[in-house]
Amino acid sequence: MDIAFIAPFERLRIKAQSIIDTSNYPARTYLGDLQKGAASAKLAWRDGAKIISSKGGTARLIRQQLDVEVIEVGGSIYRTLALLYENTSQETKIAIVGFKQLMNFVEPICDILGRSYQSFVIKESASFTEVIQKVKRWQPDIVIGDAISFHWAKDHALNVYLIESSMEAIVDAFERAMLVLKNLNRHISKFYAKYTFADICHRCDRVRNLVEIAKQYSRTDSNIMIMGETGTGKELFAQSIHNAGPLAGGPFVAVNCAALSGSLLESELFGYAPGAFTGALRSGKTSLFELANDGTLFLDELAEMDIFLQSKLLRALQTREIMKIGDNKVIPINVRIIAATNK
Numbered sequence: 001m002d003i004a005f006i007a008p009f010e011r012l013r014i015k016a017q018s019i020i021d022t023s024n025y026p027a028r029t030y031l032g033d034l035q036k037g038a039a040s041a042k043l044a045w046r047d048g049a050k051i052i053s054s055k056g057g058t059a060r061l062i063r064q065q066l067d068v069e070v071i072e073v074g075g076s077i078y079r080t081l082a083l084l085y086e087n088t089s090q091e092t093k094i095a096i097v098g099f100k101q102l103m104n105f106v107e108p109i110c111d112i113l114g115r116s117y118q119s120f121v122i123k124e125s126a127s128f129t130e131v132i133q134k135v136k137r138w139q140p141d142i143v144i145g146d147a148i149s150f151h152w153a154k155d156h157a158l159n160v161y162l163i164e165s166s167m168e169a170i171v172d173a174f175e176r177a178m179l180v181l182k183n184l185n186r187h188i189s190k191f192y193a194k195y196t197f198a199d200i201c202h203r204c205d206r207v208r209n210l211v212e213i214a215k216q217y218s219r220t221d222s223n224i225m226i227m228g229e230t231g232t233g234k235e236l237f238a239q240s241i242h243n244a245g246p247l248a249g250g251p252f253v254a255v256n257c258a259a260l261s262g263s264l265l266e267s268e269l270f271g272y273a274p275g276a277f278t279g280a281l282r283s284g285k286t287s288l289f290e291l292a293n294d295g296t297l298f299l300d301e302l303a304e305m306d307i308f309l310q311s312k313l314l315r316a317l318q319t320r321e322i323m324k325i326g327d328n329k330v331i332p333i334n335v336r337i338i339a340a341t342n343k
Contacts, residue, residue, distance in 0.1 A: 002045030095140035193239035193252035250295025276326025
């Protein structure tokens with residue numbers, strides 16, 4: 001089990017479980033809303049879950065309390081649109097009650113339909129009672145909410161609609177979790193080089209000469225640029241050079257510069273300090289330079305890296321030091337760079 005799906009209410013858990021039962025997702029469902037959901041996430045994490053998927057305020061709490069990747073399940077725009085169109089009018093007083101994510105989802109739909117509404121934002125579970133008192137004083141015709149406000153409104157015999165997630169939204173969350181999981185597994189496997197010069201099959205003198213030159217280069221700790229068309233085996237040479245060189249006992253960390261945007265590639269290469277930006281992990285992020293320390297960092301498709309990041313990389317090569325995003329500490333590095341490009 002690599003993915004834990006924390007459902008704030010039973011109907012959502014049943015939907016998610018039915019998807020797991022008919023697919024190959026390495027996932028398990030747990031039940032729990034808000035703090036109970038966060039407790040379920042901690043249990044799942046101890047059971048080996050690498051990624052947590054949940055909804056609304058529960059996802060938010062899990063993200064705050066656990067240093068783990070959280071994939072949030074969205075609501076169904078079509079169903080919410082149909083619900084408001086069929087069951088409300090311009091005279092209906094609509095109270096939107098829940099965490100900020102719910103406001104961002106429902107408010108634009110109300111605006112499109114020209115509905116009158118007031119939003120009551122729950123910033124944390126402790127503020128729930130105060131928010132509910134404001135809702136009661138406003139006397140809405142209907143309440144649109146997530147799990148916690150839905151149960152409260154039901155208990156007080158109010159007309160309430162629960163923002164549910166469609167099967168498509170749940171599948172989308174699982175697919176996003178699988179992409180993150182694949183990336184995590186790739187990072188774990190980017191830590192060693194499995195190919196050597198013996199794996200380079202050739203019959204012509206030209207390739208034989210290339211192998212001999214590469215073997216000579218491998219004996220140094222100099223940075224190396226490999227140029228060649230796509231599919232000619234540049235990474236095969238990179239791994240072979242690493243395994244034949246003085247840093248063979250160290251890690252081999254690879255990253256495709258063309259596969260990541262500039263800002264994402266920067267955070268991967270240089271890491272970031274705790275709380276460096278919105279959505280950053282509370283523990284910060286270890287840089288690829290640190291992971292490759294005393295080993296090789298292979299930068300594939302280097303020419304696709306943007307100019308700003310190239311200049312930052314040049315600085316790291318010149319000083320053999322890096323500084324994490326949002327930090328003021330200098331980190332010394334002992335890394336050999338092997339880069340590749342088809343240009």
